[in-house]
Amino acid sequence: MIRETELSVRDFIYPLFVCEGEQVKREVKSMPGVFQYSLDMLDSELCELESLGIAAVLLFGLPSHKDECGSQAYDENGIVQRAVRQIRADHPKLFVITDVCMCEYTSHGHCGKLTPSGDVDNDATLQWLAAEALSHAQAGANMVAPSDMMDGHVAAIRQALDQGGFSNVGIMSYSTKYASGFYGPFRDAADSAPAHGDRRSYQMDPANREEGVRMAEIDIAQGADMVMVKPALAYLDVLRDVRERLHFPTVAYNVSGEYSMVKAAAQNGWIDEKRVVLELLLSIKRAGACMIITYHAKEAARWLSEVDHG
Template structure:
């Protein structure tokens, strides 16, 4: 009988010890950023219907959430604000006592070691729900929006935000914000740019959570077409040249190829945003008993790390921190 020759790859899978020895990609609590929604008002802890386990908190209820985050060992959060008042130019986004500014002060006073990232956009604060200034013909104006975004970033830095995370997708927003921060004395505050942000159906539950759906049209004139790949490199290149310190790819699950492309082309830390729709689908399937939530989430987030992300922004962060402790 002729002896067969073939590779025995299973040798390295034989035991848990061997599999651990050759494991290539690891998920750590230190990789996680946890999003938190903060609302103006009192005694608010409202669960988001389309995002089970995610809540809107008023400042007087925020301590219970951030205390748990710190206890679990999650090192950073990103804050999204829900103001009581909205207007055409999103005044509350850059008000010194806006909800993000007040929440940042509260968190930094209670837990100075917690890294606070401020979402820097106008859509949650404008009465039209778009991420920039709108003219009489319902056109989103790029350049007039930049001044407001810079003002927002400066006010957030003044409140104590450790990182500014602009998510608006206006051309030149990193330049405007970097210049504004530098001139205001915040040259050491980094920018975590939503550099590669696609116009995606995966954002639906977030718009429930943040009350940020546009009142007319859509965001396809400033967010990217999900069919495009090379455009991501152009966008990321611009942001790095303009001074971005981190690059976010959003969404993550259907864009793992984009995460890898960005990782291969830039040395800047890469952040994958595991967005609301991705979270909601897992929660819905788990609630119906169709999947093992823990195994699905850990596999998915590890896939994002394997694709090239250094950091993952995810609503699963608290559960992941608990699961990693159990392993």
């Protein structure tokens, strides 16, 4: 009767990895229970999500080939663009969000165009990101989610969407994304590890709490409809700051490393997986998240349903 925070299946956004090929349902070795799907294998997964009450998905693409300019990212027949069209046709009630970044598509694995010295060219990358976001909107995406951490990316994408006639397509910005060690398993899932160096020059310093709020504030001013804190568990203080100080819809990404640690401990019998997962997700909600992107979504939805039905 006096419970202050409620966790619901309506809070979850489920990440999906789509790949080229046929009859592909490939488990990610470092993420038990998470798979890469070819488009012909996607329908059963989407039906399961809808049956569980999960209403939103976040799409990541694994292209057939990569090049220096990440051309598959903004190709109208790219893997994500085709996946969006298929989902919107077959599952029109699902809310489709697409990740907008270059790291899965570039041969060097960085999130943008490289200069001759090997640094990421922030301003030149904005054109690629805007083209990618626009191609997703043209395919039918409800919302785009730029995860690249380039300065000015939200403004560039908002302008491209509005000029392209897609002012109704929202932007969920990865506004507060830290240079974290928790992303390792995702790079297996999305085949997006950088070929050299790392991403610390454009992702945030984990020591910086105030900067996290400022970055979210900048993206709001540029036209973001939702902002995000990523990772979630090690940055609950930042999540709370962003939500309380900016009073704006705030998403938390319960990232791959957080997921895989729980899975590994559960497989070894060291923790009660159900209890720990629901406790962690509740803590993210309690800290201020409006929505939670989590690989635990399907299991959590089942467990919450068990609670609701006694």
